Amino acid sequence: MINPFDAEVIARRYVRGRLYYHSQALRIALRQLRIDRVGVAVDIACGTGLSTRAVLDVADRVVACDASAAMVHAAERHPRAQFITATAEQIPVRDAAADLATVAAAFHWFDQPKVLSELARVLRPGGGLVVYSDYFDGHLLHRPEFADWFRSEYTSRYPSVRRGPHFDPEAATTAGFGPTTRADQQWHVPLTSEAMAAYLVSQSNMVAATDDHVDPHRAMTAEIAPFFPENTPATAVFTLRVCTTHLRVPPDRS
Template identity: 40%
Template sequence: MNDKREAPSSNWFTGGAEYATFRPSYPTQVSGFLAEHTSATGVAVDVGCGTGQLSTQLADYFDRVLAFDPSESQIASATEHPNVAYEVASAEALPVLDAAADLVTAAQAAHWFTLPDFYAEARRIGRPGALIALVSYGILRISDQDVQERFGRFYYDEIGPYWDPERRYVDEGYRTMPFPFEELDAPELSIDADLDREAFLGYIGTWSAVRKAEQQGRSDLFQNFTSDIVDIWGDNGRPRQVSWPVAVRVGRL
């Protein structure tokens, strides 16, 4: 299988403020599990960190977190934490010393990387026995069946053609992604939240496929979906229960 990735044709994650506001937080069990299984908790390196959703949680378990993302706007909007140092950098060229990291993570990001180059960097910066972890969350489920049905049509039929091919790895929970490491068993987790209508639509508005569709003159797709959700949701603004399945692949470097 050829695991060479093409970089996205455009940076779909330039809206750092919206990303920070609407993207979900990972279960704290992810960071706890990783810290428990590392040989040391000195330095964690979070690659493709976005606005720091996982970076800040790792900082509760590791002395120092080095967090990198290629998007300047993502880094500019990142959540500050005294133990986290953010920097603009790509996964394939990390400004980290050799054998410096106890843990290398990539959360909802590895499917964008040129994997052989990223894996080479992870091996370079990892200390003997260090861990590498790829974390992703899949397609959300909504408790309200009417909202769920409209969401499904939007995800698969309407905005579906605008996802980059790499999106399939997220849908598959990273199970089919090449992972040439001694793999550890990881817990099955989920992100569970109550979202109001604005938060629900705000999250979907951060999708790369929505931004790509807008660039290609199909802003009507999200506009029509938004209008339908407003009608289905109703006037009371009652939050709906949503859940994202979380996949964690962990290996020894």
């Protein structure tokens, strides 16, 4: 699939608009995996580094990679993180080097059987895999008119681009992973009209539909301003979806 985020102007939209839900999603994941802390983690499709920030809370060292050089360039550096421009199909890590692999808001862009095979290569037996994302359907608490606009105007004007499933458990099993655990949890976050507009214009559907040289943030802020009278924040309701699995340990043949 075409990467809609490989441009500096889009990376700037991403930095401004994406929300930091990653630590909350990762806490859910580590409870499912029964992991407290790891030595080496790989953060795949790290984008501008929000996901890496969360992984650094639970890992001694993180190798973070993204196929977009513009995204990697925009990521905030950290002494325990190494940022590399690389695809999920060719992770620059030796075999069985990682205890944990994480993928935030990106697995639907991948050739999942190929990437799962590569993740099985870089993880040690028993290592954990976390695939998670945030979803927004236009629900603002106590402001149903925004949801009406979101369904009738926003999604029709900016339809979703083609993508795969959130996670394919059957492909994971074929690659050598065990059973998949999935959790969906609501996440409430107060947003102003400017913050909501920044989030919307950072999404792949708007990125694909707008000119790389035009920043639609101001126009989107003006369009949704009536739903935020006097720019009062509204509580947006997101769904956090978290899937986890372990790489199976080979049977002892001794």
